Amino acid sequence: MNPNLEKDLQNTMGIISADWDMQSNYYDKASNFIYKVRSLDECLKEIERTGVKKEYALHRWYNYMTSIQCEYIFCEYGAVHETDKYNHDVDIYIDGVPFDVKLTVYPVKLSSRPYDLNTRTGKDDMIRWYYANQSQQSRKQLLNRLYVVCDGPTSHENMVMKSNFDLMRRKISEYMSYVREHGFNELTIVDAGREYRLKSDIIRLAASSF
16 A cells, blocks of 8 residues: 555645546546556556546546545544455445445535535435435445545535545544444435335535534
């Protein structure tokens, strides 16, 4: 693991903008090296070698690596990382309970901000929205999930917040301490007429959290 990864990811935000091209299968395939490179310098060299769009590839690398780093921050506070890299359903275990971790942003589709992430009800309603609005294709999952939600005033600030690892550590540490004392949040998700009892929660990242 690159010891300077967190700094590299923060530096990446000095190169890219908050907006990027619509997802493209062609550009995804051309930039799949992002899953192997472990530093900004390596990523830039691969971009030059392949000729792929710089902004596109850096966005993919940034989003992928900040998500991976988020998973390992949970492990700094007692979680255990899944060892099978081909397991797409589980990222970490907390007290033996498997979780998928999603580092994401407050959805643009919810620009009216109907859910208050400072309340339990708001978090649970947002969780239900996430489950209902995930992909309905082969990647649809009804699993235990932890959402680390960047809740900033602009798209750019949300992108920057993905690599605000000091804030991330503080909020994840608080969450892990809470779980040890109170246990996991559980809720019922209804899908296609079936009920699923899942463990899920939202960890809110916001500039005002400092």
